Amino acid sequence: xxxxxxxPRHKITKRGQNVTFRCDPISxxxxxxxxxxxxxxxxEFLTYFxxxxxxxxxxxxxxxxxxxxxxxxxxTLEIQRTxxxxxxxxxxxxxxxxxxxxxxxxxGTRLLVL
Amino acid sequence: xxxxxxxxxxxxxxxxxxxxxDCVYETRDTTYYLFWYxxxxxxxxxxxxxxxxxxxxxxISGRYSWNFQKSTSSFNFTITASQVVDSAVYFCAxxxxxxxxxxxxxxxxxxxxxx
Numbered sequence: 001x002x003x004x005x006x007x008p009r010h011k012i013t014k015r016g017q018n019v020t021f022r023c024d025p026i027s028x029x030x031x032x033x034x035x036x037x038x039x040x041x042x043x044e045f046l047t048y049f050x051x052x053x054x055x056x057x058x059x060x061x062x063x064x065x066x067x068x069x070x071x072x073x074x075x076t077l078e079i080q081r082t083x084x085x086x087x088x089x090x091x092x093x094x095x096x097x098x099x100x101x102x103x104x105x106x107x108g109t110r111l112l113v114l
Numbered sequence: 115x116x117x118x119x120x121x122x123x124x125x126x127x128x129x130x131x132x133x134x135x136d137c138v139y140e141t142r143d144t145t146y147y148l149f150w151y152x153x154x155x156x157x158x159x160x161x162x163x164x165x166x167x168x169x170x171x172x173x174i175s176g177r178y179s180w181n182f183q184k185s186t187s188s189f190n191f192t193i194t195a196s197q198v199v200d201s202a203v204y205f206c207a208x209x210x211x212x213x214x215x216x217x218x219x220x221x222x223x224x225x226x227x228x229x
Contacts, residue, residue, distance in 0.1 A: 031215065033215070033216070033217075035217075040221070040222075041221055041222075042118075042205050042207070042219030042220055042221050042222050043159070043205075043217075043219050044219070045216035045217065045218075048215055048216065055215075056215070056216070058216070089157060091159065093159075099211055099212045099215075100145075100147045100164075100166060100209060100211050100212075102149070102161055102164045103161075103217060104161060105151070105158060105159035105160075105161075106158070107156065107157060107158040108157045108158065108159075110157065
């Protein structure tokens with residue numbers, strides 16, 4: 001019984017470069033979420049999918065951010081033209097479809113933009 | 115507006131002491147869910163408990179206990195006989211029922227258990 005996995009765990013990049021993160025949810029979970037956590041803060045919602053459909057996007061998700069879940073399984077989060085303000089921990093979570101279900105989180109990808 | 119407030123930014127206690135982490139939430143919904151997560155230094159958020167708004171029964175799990183009081187909009191977490199391994203950041207969180215799927219987190223309380 002594997003949990004949510006994320007790759008890479010750490011990413012260092014230079015400002016202006018593109019980066020892509022991957023999340024593999026718990027296999028029977030239909031919903032997949034992306035959150036961002038900056039130092040000293042709680043995680044903040046970015047977007048979520050139910051199967052392959054992206055159902056909601058936060059205003060935090062600028063045009064430089066795009067997320068996909070093409071086959072309703074794993075998801076990718078891409079940041080184009082990274083900025084130093086993008087430095088954060090990017091967390092992925094998954095849950096079953098029913099309302100109010102617990103979201104189980106992966107280990108996160110820590111991004112540092114130089 | 116939905117909001118979660120964890121007024122205690124950082125707490126330090128000596129091992130074996132009891133410690134209570136406070137959480138106050140705001141919501142106008144009648145159906146909602148409350149959570150506590152633990153984030154150790156490794157960074158992964160570990161689920162501890164989920165409570166729905168219709169169940170005010172307090173819960174105990176080993177050394178952990180939770181006190182849910184709708185009258186004061188609080189969902190406090192107590193660790194009894196704390197251990198060094200309890201050192202982490204603890205987040206209280208709110209999920210609106212039937213309308214929303216994004217969890218709203220508090221800013222967290224960093225707990226140091228001193229040997």
